[in-house]
Amino acid sequence: MSTAIYTHPDCARHEMGDWHPESPQRLDAINAQLVRAQLDPFLQHREAPCADIAALARVHSEDCIALVQREARRLEQNGEEHYPLDGDTSINRHSWQAALRAAGAALAATDAVLNGELSNAFCAIRPPGHHARPSESMGFCLFNNVAVAMRHALDVRGLQRVAVVDFDVHHGNGTEEVVAQDPRMLMVSFFQHPFYPYSGNGPSASNCINVPLPALANGEQVRQAVLEKWLPALHAHQPQMIFISAGFDAHREDDLGGMRLVEADYVWLTHQVMAIARQYAQGRIVSCLEGGYNLSALGRSVTAHIKALAELD
DSSP, rough: OOOOEEOOOOGEEESSSOOEEEEEEEEHHHHHHHHHHOGGGEEEEEEOOOOOOOHHHHHHHHHHHHHHHHHHHHHHTTTTTOOOEETTTOOTTHHHHHHHHHHHHHHHHHHHTTSSSEEEEEEEESSSSTTTOOSSBBTBSSSOOHHHHHHHHITTHHHHEEEEEOOOOOHHHHHHHHHHTTTTTTEEEEEEETTOOOOOSOOTTEEEEEEEOTTTOOOOHHHHHIIIHHHHHHHHHHOEEEEEOOOOOTTTTTTOOOOOHHHHHHHHHHHHHHHHHHHHSSEEEEEEEOOOHHHHHHHHHHHHHHHTTTTTO
């Protein structure tokens, strides 16, 4: 078996304006670094299908889904550029299709890993997902790709326990909202606090392990949090599959965050997740791109993450 990368050209057609840091160039930067690293002989490249609305509806309300679909179509019909969903999140005429591909990548990767076709997979997708709440899109995110895949693994594929590991610099408030209502799920995360979306630092459900860290927190502090907080919770939950909300904006070169991680820290984090997956989940991991806005740091960090998943590091 092997590691696969799921993506689709549609994911690059969603854009929110030339000024916006969540840009199509993020995927270009990842692709360029993967080519530079000469990893193609060791990876499978798979095209992301479109998710169906029923899969989205396991997480999101009818109104949340319909808004994105309706406004994307209206933009196309009227020749308009963008429709704002909130102060920093908008869509263009291609966003509906891109969002279906992003969620579809997570779903297809989940099925391929569960079917034994792959050891694990990375989804190079956008728009990202972990801020998307069941009731609304927000924070650059339209639909919650990881949450949609987790619900699919549980409700369609019949798993009894899954976990999500979130190492984005921002708290995954949308994912927590889904996980907190479902004891079959576990969420472990660290994030910079105080910072957008200003959540995750208060009381939480017992299956949501949040570790707020201050600005300038480095790899040593993250590793301590993982060893003391994450790993005991993951061992107790014994997940049958692990999902990763893979944000790389905690990198020290990323100006949208204020933490101090480097590529070696993402490799270490990946190894810790893989060890848990080998013990309880037959090694099954699906990782989905979230944040990461310094293009060079993003490309390098994703490449290091994928090399670790493929056991090439």
